[in-house]
């Protein structure tokens with residue numbers, strides 16, 4: 001039996017989490033859920049959006065499935081997601097983007113896995129005002145931070161039978177930070193002679209991604225470029241509603257969809273649980289429950305291929321829970 005922490009989140013989080021939990025339970029995977037709350041409601045109740053009990057639970061179980069959490073803009077608490085990544089040193093953000101049948105996209109045959117560094121770079125948010133009319137943000141790269149994400153990307157390629165790793169940077173301009181990342185990428189590539197390696201400048205990569213996405217396989221990027229390019233990749237395969245993700249550290253793994261809490265759909269049973277479900281499939285694979293993972297993915301693909309039960313963002317009228325029911329029906 002695997003113990004897994006389940007954080008339903010807020011907005012559409014509770015609805016999509018309960019749909020995904022029902023599907024995973026129906027797959028027969030031996031999972032015992034520890035439900036922990038985080039987000040705005042917890043802020044009011046406990047004075048923090050990320051209660052210690054949630055962190056302790058993830059430390060205990062080592063694995064969490066997490067719904068989206070609303071982050072107030074400008075004021076209020078900092079992102080729970082960023083806090084979790086920092087607290088648990090979840091230095092890998094893994095975001096696959098591949099085409100599924102009946103999920104509208106301009107492209108076919110996209111199968112990209114984006115590996116984003118998750119703890120350093122401008123995204124660490126080390127910034128301050130310089131007087132009243134200027135602001136400074138500090139971009140921090142460490143050699144070990146570069147090495148561990150690059151090592152993860154190459155190991156991922158080997159373990160998942162991928163052929164190529166592309167390191168993405170802007171080393172022509174940022175010679176110290178991105179330059180260090182590129183230097184380490186080239187050195188790491190030497191250790192993996194069976195994996196093809198290339199590097200690309202981030203702006204040129206974006207153009208190539210929208211022209212010929214099928215030429216890319218595993219992408220490895222520093223934090224901020226990874227943040228932006230991963231949404232671009234989600235757009236290549238049908239948008240945020242279908243894009244899963246994982247945050248991985250040495251000891252803990254937190255699986256969550258890329259999308260946010262879609263506040264205007266909260267409580268309407270109209271959200272698409274597919275991205276969180278695919279994150280759940282990644283979680284099952286992480287738990288070495290390959291058979292259950294494949295069954296869930298096949299059942300999901302069967303339902304969307306049939307096209308009679310599609311959630312609103314995929315052009316259908318099926319509610320969140322009814323979409324889950326249709327998938328569960330395929331698992332029987």
Ligand code: NAD
Nearest residue numbers: 067068069070071081240241258259260261262271272313
């Ligand atoms: P969002 O992802 O919540 O919504 C953007 C648009 O994408 C929505 O209007 C909707 O049309 C569509 N969409 C996304 N997921 C969908 C789904 N599952 N089903 C149907 N439609 C879907 O992005 P936002 O509006 O920028 O953010 C809303 C809140 O979520 C903010 O507070 C933000 O900080 C937070 N957020 C949280 C996470 C997280 O918890 N990991 C990630 C991103 C944003």
